[in-house]
Amino acid sequence: MKHLLLFLLFIPSLLMAQEDQKYLAGAVTEDDGKVVFTKEISIPSLSKDQIYDIMYSWAQKYFSEDGRRLVYSDKEKGDIAAIGEEYLVFQSTALSLDRTLMNYRVTIECENNAAIIKMSGIRYEYNVSYQRDPEKYTAEEWITDKFALNKKKDKLNRGNGKFRRKTIDFADDMFKSADAAFGIQPAGVVAPAYAVAPVQQQAAPATVPAQQIAKAPVSNNTEVCQGLxxxxxxxxxxxxxxxxxxxxxxxxxxxxxxxxxxxxxxxxxxxxxxxxxxxxxxxxxxxxxxxxxxxxxxxxxxxxxxxxxxxxxxxxxxxxxxxxxxxxxxxxxxxxxxxx
CATH class of the missing domain: 2.30.110.10 (Electron Transport, Fmn-binding Protein; Chain A)
Incomplete structure (x- = not known):
């Protein structure tokens, strides 16, 4: 009976340890020193244009909410870009609200049979009681393995660990939303078979036209920028x-x-x-x-x-x-x- 009682007492700890694994070493990836969350959606049956149309339709809806904006699109290149501003809530009670304001960028690159979604440029503003202005952090100095995990890399740090956890959760939720645009459901959820149907051509909105990038002359401009x-x-x-x-x-x-x-x-x-x-x-x-x-x-x-x-x-x-x-x-x- 004592053994059974001890086992039951350990179950919550075991479940918590398993849950924490998704936030530990390697959960926050870096590319050339910058934090980048990446999701590749593979749909072998779809062309680049079909994937672009589905992703563009998803992005129009997802980034229409407050704080989110679709800022760039180019169907010919298969590129879509957006920026966002979200509150990540750590704890909310009747007496207190612990949260941070997170800014981020999202890019979507569409190609034949796949879409690659990246979330980067992550910054935080966090209000603290001991000063008027909020503390400001970048993801690179706040949620990476180096700064957000203990020396053994098996636990989240108490202070900034909550930023890492909530950021990972946010990226995961966004990627799941993009998956759902293709009919892809999380493991364990039975979804109807995805049928390829002709996708209507969508014109880019007038406020975000496809851009043709001009070739700019590059010079050191020493005469213009003396002293710089x-x-x-x-x-x-x-x-x-x-x-x-x-x-x-x-x-x-x-x-x-x-x-x-x-x-x-x-x-x-x-x-x-x-x-x-x-x-x-x-x-x-x-x-x-x-x-x-x-x-x-x-x-x-x-x-x-x-x-x-x-x-x-x-x-x-x-x-x-x-x-x-x-x-x-x-x-x-x-x-x-x-x-x-």
Missing amino acids: TAFEPDKVPSTLLNMLPESKMQVTPGDNDKLVEHYATWKEMGKMFGKNIASISISPDSEVYKAVKDNDFYTISFSKKDDPETWFMIQCIKQGESTEGTQKIIIGEILNVWIR
């Missing part, structure tokens, strides 16, 4: 990137340096379909917004609050835009970065 040092966009230290939101920002069209926007706000730098990108938020009434069309060049400059000199400069070519409330989000491919 050229940097590879993906080699910029995260400590400097974290300073951008606190700096003064201005945006200038490439063909008119006398036209300047001072009230746009910085969003982020990251990667999309292998290209370095930067995004900003700007008013649709801005003359700079009206001047910068698709495939036009523009410059984003940053200066410190106590120093008018530019300390960080990005040259971009516009690739697309989306709507966020009353603002427009401009996404540009980064051509050059200079830092003082």
Whole structure:
């Protein structure tokens, strides 16, 4: 009887240990030092266009919810991109709410017989009681094996382990939703056989047209950027990137340096379909917004609050835009970065 009682007492611990396995070593994958959650959906019977149409239809619905936006699509290339902002809730009671705001990017690459979905560019804002401004973390410094697991890699750390757990759960749920668009159900769920039917052609929405990426001239621009040092966009230290939101920002069209926007706000730098990108938020009434069309060049400059000199400069070519409330989000491919 004692043995049976001990066994019953251990069952919850065993179940919890099995559940935790999905969050331990290897659960958060990295690509070139960046956290990337990847899902490949294989449908051997479908062509690239059929897969694109199904994924585009899914993305339109999934990213229509608050905080989610479809920002780019190109049927010819089979590419779709979106950005999102979600609250991950750790604990909610009548007296307290423990949660973090997570920002992320999603790209979908469609090809014959498969779709590859990637979630990256993950950042967190976490309110704490001991200061007014939220703590800010990137996935690379907060939920990787190195930072979120103990030395033996067999337990989640107490503080940031909850971020890792909830992020993995969110990515899994999103991937399951994409699976369901093809009629794929989780193991143990019986689904009707998937039948291939002709898929109606869907026109890209006017707000997110397919982009033709222009070939931009690449130069060191030493005369224009005296006192600044050229940097590879993906080699910029995260400590400097974290300073951008606190700096003064201005945006200038490439063909008119006398036209300047001072009230746009910085969003982020990251990667999309292998290209370095930067995004900003700007008013649709801005003359700079009206001047910068698709495939036009523009410059984003940053200066410190106590120093008018530019300390960080990005040259971009516009690739697309989306709507966020009353603002427009401009996404540009980064051509050059200079830092003082």
